[in-house]
Amino acid sequence: xxxxxxxxxxxxxxxAVLDDAPAHGYAIARTIExxxxxxxxxxxxxxxxxxxxxxxxxxxxSAWETAGAGPARKVYTLTDAGRGSLVERANDWDAYAAAxxxxxxxxxxxxx
Amino acid sequence: xxxxxxxxxxxxxxxAVLDDAPAHGYAIARTIExxxxxxxxxxxxxxxxxxxxxxxxxxxxSAWETAGAGPARKVYTLTDAGRGSLVERANDWDAYAAAxxxxxxxxxxxxx
DNA sequence: TTGATCTACATCCTAAATCTATGTATAATC
DNA sequence: GATTATACATAGATTTAGGATGTAGATCAA
Numbered sequence: 381x382x383x384x385x386x387x388x389x390x391x392x393x394x395x396a397v398l399d400d401a402p403a404h405g406y407a408i409a410r411t412i413e414x415x416x417x418x419x420x421x422x423x424x425x426x427x428x429x430x431x432x433x434x435x436x437x438x439x440x441x442s443a444w445e446t447a448g449a450g451p452a453r454k455v456y457t458l459t460d461a462g463r464g465s466l467v468e469r470a471n472d473w474d475a476y477a478a479a480x481x482x483x484x485x486x487x488x489x490x491x492x
Numbered sequence: 493x494x495x496x497x498x499x500x501x502x503x504x505x506x507x508a509v510l511d512d513a514p515a516h517g518y519a520i521a522r523t524i525e526x527x528x529x530x531x532x533x534x535x536x537x538x539x540x541x542x543x544x545x546x547x548x549x550x551x552x553x554s555a556w557e558t559a560g561a562g563p564a565r566k567v568y569t570l571t572d573a574g575r576g577s578l579v580e581r582a583n584d585w586d587a588y589a590a591a592x593x594x595x596x597x598x599x600x601x602x603x604x
Numbered sequence: 605t606t607g608a609t610c611t612a613c614a615t616c617c618t619a620a621a622t623c624t625a626t627g628t629a630t631a632a633t634c
Numbered sequence: 635g636a637t638t639a640t641a642c643a644t645a646g647a648t649t650t651a652g653g654a655t656g657t658a659g660a661t662c663a664a
Contacts, residue, residue: 384496387621387650391591396596406641416591426622428643451630451641470596477589480501483546484508484582499621499650518612540614545650563612563659604646611660617653624647631636 385420390430391439392469393420395462398440404453405431431456439465497532503544503551504581505532507574510552516565517543526545543568 383394397403397411408431409422434440439462445453458466497505509515509523520543521534546552551574557565570578 384500386500386588388496388498388619392590393556393595397598404641406639417594419587419591420595420662422605423623424643425645432643449631450639451628453641454607457552473592473596475531477592478499479531479618480505480585482504482529483524483527484585485511486582490509497651502651516612517614535652536612536614537616537653541650544614562610562661563657565612608663609661612658615655616655619652620650621651622643622647624645627643627646629641631638631640634636 385422385426389473390422390426391434392466392473393422394399394427394430394434394460395430396464398456398458399463399466402455402457405454406453408456434462437465438462459478497534497538501585502534502538503535504547504578504585506542507551507578510568511575511578514569516557516567518541518565520568521531521588528561533537533602541578547572550574 391449394408397408397415403411405427409424409427412420412422431440431442435442435456439459440456442454442456442461445455501575505524506520509520509527510599514583515523519537521539524532524534543554545553547554547568553568554568557567584602
């Protein structure tokens with residue numbers, strides 16, 4: 381269980397999670413795993429660099445949340461630019477998925 | 493036009509093309525572009541290393557075709573192992589595409 | 605006959621993005 | 635007090651695709 385992510389799709393997934401509500405890194409990873417039924421798994425080594433890049437690009441903003449129990453959390457919020465980028469990336473994904481499906485054809489479990 | 497390929501999907505695309513008929517490298521690239529309506533574009537720097545890797549793994553076999561007009565062609569044929577690998581990769585793709593779609597949700601052109 | 609274009613294969617280098625491994629630290633559970 | 639879950643972070647290795655470049659035959663136009 382748990383397929384590696386093909387490169388390039390991770391930012392879109394993070395933005396999509398943040399589009400529902402602000403969240404901190406660890407929660408983002410858990411949400412992606414849950415929503416994908418465990419198919420998509422996301423390591424810290426991928427997650428935090430990706431979040432930093434998104435922030436540098438102005439697609440998310442962050443704020444430390446020191447109150448509450450447990451270690452401090454850095455909570456990320458989608459910016460307007462991030463929202464726009466998400467729509468673009470989602471459409472791009474659709475086009476890509478359709479293209480791959482067109483090349484692969486209908487070879488599935490019952491191939492013969 | 494022409495999106496870069498997320499890493500990992502290229503072998504599956506090549507195997508799928510060869511599943512219909514043996515073909516040489518250049519023709520494989522053209523077929524992928526045509527079937528995907530130009531969305532997927534494949535450069536020599538990606539194509540030939542990928543073909544060599546597939547051959548080393550025993551998923552395709554190759555033979556030089558010297559007859560005919562133009563430069564010599566190396567014609568690739570899917571092996572039985574390649575056929576099995578293709579089915580596996582196609583199913584894997586399905587699972588991955590479904591997982592990404594689940595995380596992305598229904599954010600598309602008419603986002604709001 | 606020169607040049608441009610398409611076909612066709614090939615390699616080297618670079619870049620990007622992800623994973624592995626490791627480290628720090630708090631809190632709850634056993 | 636040991637383990638587990640939470641939570642952030644970085645360095646290094648790996649994978650894999652693209653860019654640039656090179657060779658070479660065939661075709662066609664100027």
